[in-house]
Amino acid sequence: xxxxxxxxxxxxxxxxxxxxxxxxxxxxxxxxxxxxxxxxxxxxxxxxxxxxxxxxxxxxxxxxxxxxxxxxxxxxxxxxxxxxxxxxxxxxxxxxxxxxxxxxxxxxxxxxxxxxxxxxxxxxxxxxxxxxxxxxxxxxxxxxxxxxxxxxxxxxxxxxxxxxxxxxxxxxxxxxxxxxxxxxxxxxxxxxxxxxxxxxxxxxxxxxxxxxxxxxxxxxxxxxxxxxxxxxxxxxxxxxxxxxxxxxxxxxxxxxxxxxxxxxxxxxxxxxxxxxxxxxxxxxxxxxxxxxxxxxxxxxxxxxxxxxxxxxxxxxxxxxxx
Amino acid sequence: xxxxxxxxxxxxxxxxxxxxxxxxxxxxxxxxxxxxxxxxxxxxxxxxxxxxxxxxxxxxxxxxxxxxxxxxxxxxxxxxxxxxxxxxxxxxxxxxxxxxxxxxxxxxxxxxxxxxxxxxxxxxxxxxxxxxxxxxxxxxxxxxxxxxxxxxxxxxxxxxxxxxxxxxxxxxxxxxxxxxxxxxxxxxxxxxxxxxxxxxxxxxxxxxxxxxxxxxxxxxxxxxxxxxxxxxxxxxxxxxxxxxxxxxxxxxxxxxxxxxxxxxxxxxxxxxxxxxxxxxxxxxxxxxxxxxxxxxxxxxxxxxxxxxxxxxxxxxxxxxxxxxxxxxxxxxxxxxxxxxxxxxxxxxxxxxxxxxxxxxxxxxxxxxx
Numbered sequence: 001x002x003x004x005x006x007x008x009x010x011x012x013x014x015x016x017x018x019x020x021x022x023x024x025x026x027x028x029x030x031x032x033x034x035x036x037x038x039x040x041x042x043x044x045x046x047x048x049x050x051x052x053x054x055x056x057x058x059x060x061x062x063x064x065x066x067x068x069x070x071x072x073x074x075x076x077x078x079x080x081x082x083x084x085x086x087x088x089x090x091x092x093x094x095x096x097x098x099x100x101x102x103x104x105x106x107x108x109x110x111x112x113x114x115x116x117x118x119x120x121x122x123x124x125x126x127x128x129x130x131x132x133x134x135x136x137x138x139x140x141x142x143x144x145x146x147x148x149x150x151x152x153x154x155x156x157x158x159x160x161x162x163x164x165x166x167x168x169x170x171x172x173x174x175x176x177x178x179x180x181x182x183x184x185x186x187x188x189x190x191x192x193x194x195x196x197x198x199x200x201x202x203x204x205x206x207x208x209x210x211x212x213x214x215x216x217x218x219x220x221x222x223x224x225x226x227x228x229x230x231x232x233x234x235x236x237x238x239x240x241x242x243x244x245x246x247x248x249x250x251x252x253x254x255x256x257x258x259x260x261x262x263x264x265x266x267x268x269x270x271x272x273x274x275x276x277x278x279x280x281x282x283x284x285x286x287x288x289x290x291x292x293x294x295x296x297x298x299x300x301x302x303x304x305x306x307x308x309x310x311x312x313x314x315x316x317x318x319x320x321x322x
Numbered sequence: 323x324x325x326x327x328x329x330x331x332x333x334x335x336x337x338x339x340x341x342x343x344x345x346x347x348x349x350x351x352x353x354x355x356x357x358x359x360x361x362x363x364x365x366x367x368x369x370x371x372x373x374x375x376x377x378x379x380x381x382x383x384x385x386x387x388x389x390x391x392x393x394x395x396x397x398x399x400x401x402x403x404x405x406x407x408x409x410x411x412x413x414x415x416x417x418x419x420x421x422x423x424x425x426x427x428x429x430x431x432x433x434x435x436x437x438x439x440x441x442x443x444x445x446x447x448x449x450x451x452x453x454x455x456x457x458x459x460x461x462x463x464x465x466x467x468x469x470x471x472x473x474x475x476x477x478x479x480x481x482x483x484x485x486x487x488x489x490x491x492x493x494x495x496x497x498x499x500x501x502x503x504x505x506x507x508x509x510x511x512x513x514x515x516x517x518x519x520x521x522x523x524x525x526x527x528x529x530x531x532x533x534x535x536x537x538x539x540x541x542x543x544x545x546x547x548x549x550x551x552x553x554x555x556x557x558x559x560x561x562x563x564x565x566x567x568x569x570x571x572x573x574x575x576x577x578x579x580x581x582x583x584x585x586x587x588x589x590x591x592x593x594x595x596x597x598x599x600x601x602x603x604x605x606x607x608x609x610x611x612x613x614x615x616x617x618x619x620x621x622x623x624x625x626x627x628x629x630x631x632x633x634x635x636x637x638x639x640x641x642x643x644x645x646x647x648x649x650x651x652x653x654x655x656x657x658x659x660x661x662x663x664x665x666x667x668x669x670x671x672x673x674x675x676x677x678x679x680x681x682x683x684x685x686x687x688x689x690x691x
Binding site: 025094098099103107173178179235239240242246247250251253254257259261262291 | 340343344374439520521523524527528574576606610612613614615617618621622626627629630631632633634635636637638640641642643644670
């Protein structure tokens with residue numbers, strides 16, 4: 001399966017979860033994927049799932065979303081942005097489950113209850129998950145989904161796993177009632193490989209790859225469908241096998257010269273590719289190390305992602321590795 | 323002050339930083355350096371990469387710190403006075419200790435530990451890792467067994483989560499929240515009873531009656547620990563604000579480093595906590611003193627050799643651009659540092675860091691910087 005086909009199948013899911021350890025470019029990749037999907041004509045909701053909702057939103061800045069908050073805001077054609085909020089999820093949940101509206105309103109006014117929902121076991125993650133489910137469920141009057149594709153930027157790994165294991169833990173805690181129902185629905189969505197795909201991002205270095213391989217295993221254990229592994233910031237490789245061998249001989253005779261660090265980095269990247277390929281049973285994308293940052297990097301990466309989608313419509317084109 | 327002096331003088335060094343910046347490795351290397359300089363050191367770490375854990379001889383889920391064998395610590399020379407212990411923080415173990423320590427009786431402790439909800443606590447309450455880190459740090463600082471404790475804080479997008487999380491947990495265990503659930507009879511105001519009745523209705527409606535009742539008994543049992551937890555939190559805060567403590571931010575050239583670094587410094591200073599500076603990891607800011615790639619040209623014997631040298635020159639150009647960017651980042655980090663704080667670049671050790679000798683070298687490189 002080549003990159004374009006993978007991308008095409010990702011675009012046809014309901015939820016794409018972008019995960020990975022911190023500092024691997026996960027947020028930038030989430031933004032680039034959402035922009036690429038929107039460019040290809042699919043209405044996309046880019047959602048940030050951050051445990052600390054108070055700080056500045058990097059993701060909003062990357063796609064140029066103003067007023068980043070718990071309400072969905074349009075960003076550009078086919079692209080909307082939302083910063084999922086536990087409090088918003090709680091509000092929706094209470095309104096939908098409590099028998100009387102006055103009760104929900106009174107509940108939301110209670111400071112003690114708000115504090116409990118903020119800090120009680122798993123309730124924050126539950127609120128985030130609930131808001132996400134509500135958004136995925138939302139439809140046009142004719143029944144078509146309002147957001148056929150949601151791209152989720154998951155927080156640093158620990159929390160991503162917490163989110164993934166949450167529905168199960170909550171189900172074993174509270175099997176019945178409205179929470180039980182909502183969590184079962186969430187679990188059904190997250191574990192369904194037709195509707196959900198996980199994109200695992202890492203860097204082409206030994207430690208990040210080790211961590212990613214164990215994360216891939218954990219994802220498998222909780223039943224989340226891994227779709228693709230992404231090696232981000234791959235260094236440029238100016239060698240042919242012959243010239244690399246020749247350089248090896250020269251350096252052996254004459255000692256290390258400048259470029260040594262870049263050379264070692266390249267070697268580590270090569271090993272990383274092989275280890276990741278051997279350790280995961282999914283397609284792999286390599287994204288180049290570009291001398292860009294912020295929104296400019298997002299645009300460039302999204303351009304690298306879109307053409308492969310078009311090539312996928314014309315089999316026989318060059319090998320598509322976005 | 324430089325890192326060498328810090329490792330000699332401080333009692334606690336807290337390493338903060340986003341995930342994936344090499345914080346654990348830095349903590350380990352500094353621990354090795356301090357121990358080799360003669361101190362009795364404890365490195366507290368969370369979730370170290372497997373090979374790093376192996377390099378340190380660290381047992382997973384050990385109930386007590388593991389001592390790095392002296393023959394490994396001093397593999398290259400005579401054994402010194404220093405000692406290095408490492409402990410992988412296991413929230414479950416730390417929580418259980420804390421519950422036992424703070425409960426008035428064994429049966430009060432059992433009421434918590436045996437409660438069905440307890441086993442979900444550590445996996446479900448946000449901030450448990452951070453809380454466990456704070457609790458362990460407080461406990462080791464208080465018993466005074468170690469000269470120096472290096473704390474590798476849990477990874478977070480924002481470096482200061484470690485300081486916020488105990489607060490979050492404390493909010494959950496806030497006496498007001500607890501009294502909403504607990505069998506509290508001391509508060510009799512009409513408003514309060516009204517609130518309690520409301521919460522009862524909401525919880526029964528949302529979670530079902532059985533769970534709400536379970537929650538009440540659990541929170542009621544936990545409530546007894548609250549005073550103790552608050553005491554620990556306050557004691558630790560005082561320790562961390564003292565001149566015996568130092569906070570370092572570990573960062574990488576990527577991770578939106580500058581903005582995060584400035585934010586970290588300002589927040590620490592605003593809270594009166596001792597900001598000690600930045601360690602820039604995975605950077606090429608240090609000079610490697612090698613000869614230019616073009617020097618190989620005369621040695622190229624054929625077309626393939628020439629291609630090889632040209633390719634290396636190209637790589638050297640890429641490397642140089644990257645190193646220059648990293649140096650200017652380091653210079654900007656160094657601007658506006660408070661007196662005595664530092665900004666140093668760790669050598670880019672790449673793959674070498676997964677064995678103990680790599681940690682020794684990194685520790686040496688950091689302390690002579």
